[in-house]
Amino acid sequence: MSKKKKKNAPNEYSFEERSTPLIAQRGFTPISSAFLSYYAQLNITVGEAMLLIHLMSFKWTRDAPFPAISRLAKLMGCSERNIRKLCASLESVGYLKRVGRSGTSNQFDLSGLYAKLEDMINVERASASAPTAVPVLQPQTVPQPLRRQPPQTVPQPLRRQPPQTVSVPMPQPVSVPMPAPDMEPRPGFPWDTPSEQQPATIQLVNNEGGQ
Template identity: 35%
Template sequence: MDGKEKTSWSEGLSFGLQSGMAVIPYALLTAYRKLDLTGSETMLLIHLLSFRQVEGKDFPSLEELQAVTGRSASVIAGELQKLIKEGFLNIEAGSDDGKGLHYERYDFSGLYDKLGSYLFSQRSSAAPKAGSPSFQSDTRSSGAEKGGKMPSGIVPAEEDRPSLFVVFEKEFGRPLSPMECETISGWLDQDRYPEELILLALKESVFAGKVYFRYIDRILLEWSRNRVKNAQDVKAYSQRFRGGS
């Protein structure tokens, strides 16, 4: 390496170090497969940790995550939903009374709990190489208890979930926030609204010129109270409503 190359290398190293460094749990890199995480989900967690530590962003937008991962917003939203559902992440909401600001942030305590449980099981196991099947069950069942927002159960088909996110992003004309993605997931997983019904509620909000989540949620709640479950029920309910008015 000549003097010019050494100088360029040193300047590049200096710039990189000044840009900031993120501390990543080594156990996450070595044990993510044991936690039933994919490589892309693990990388997403690393990016979330990096945003917090280096840039001071506790709740990066889907656009920001899309820029660093190179993947579509709908795919990222699906992965965030899975991480929340299975208890690796939770979303905390709060407000700064002094500034009158509302904020949201990711809570990583579920991830750390799972890593801690896995490391403890490995340490106490008489045969570490045999694996820990009971822990795999824990990682699937503890998501609702830790996250507090998603019920336990089977995640709906991955190929169905992104399509719903994409439709919402198209109608809203922008990427969805993680909280908005969680709202959609809650409609599907907690409230058990059929995807068809959610899309119809979105359509109603577009026609009414009120394209925002609170209005869509009110529509779904009203339909649920009146036992509206599909497109035919929506049509019949609308006719009764208009006839009554």
């Protein structure tokens, strides 16, 4: 048997239960989860994203919010000039449009931001519903075993050979037998015996006319 909820029991889904009663007294700002999911893909700075959140906090109906520049500067802790720079940057990418009003603050049209978020949601849904392409298996080539290569012979550097010595035979002296003193001369020899050798005589010639 299901338990019945007690009367006057606090709603666990209320903002007061999800935060604290004191914080709930200051109210809350409904921020789309799409903005929190895609703001990093909008190519905007953190300051520009914070300005958009503050503008959403002033959007109470379908109409565009119209907070004063001075109010936004006080909430963000910066100068009014900085707020105007952030607005101009958001206008350049089409996420914001300032609509002037006479004698009062401008309106901040956020329709460009909402249109961009819807486009991003549709792209995500289309990619999720697209059929998944089945990868085609490519035939794999089986690597052939490496053949054993014959060892390569590395030529050795030529060594310098020492010079070879060539022995040339020297002519041997020929000994000619000399005749002994008491030896008789033999015919054909170019010398005479000592007894036959005549002493050489030297004649002195006197240049004056006498010998």
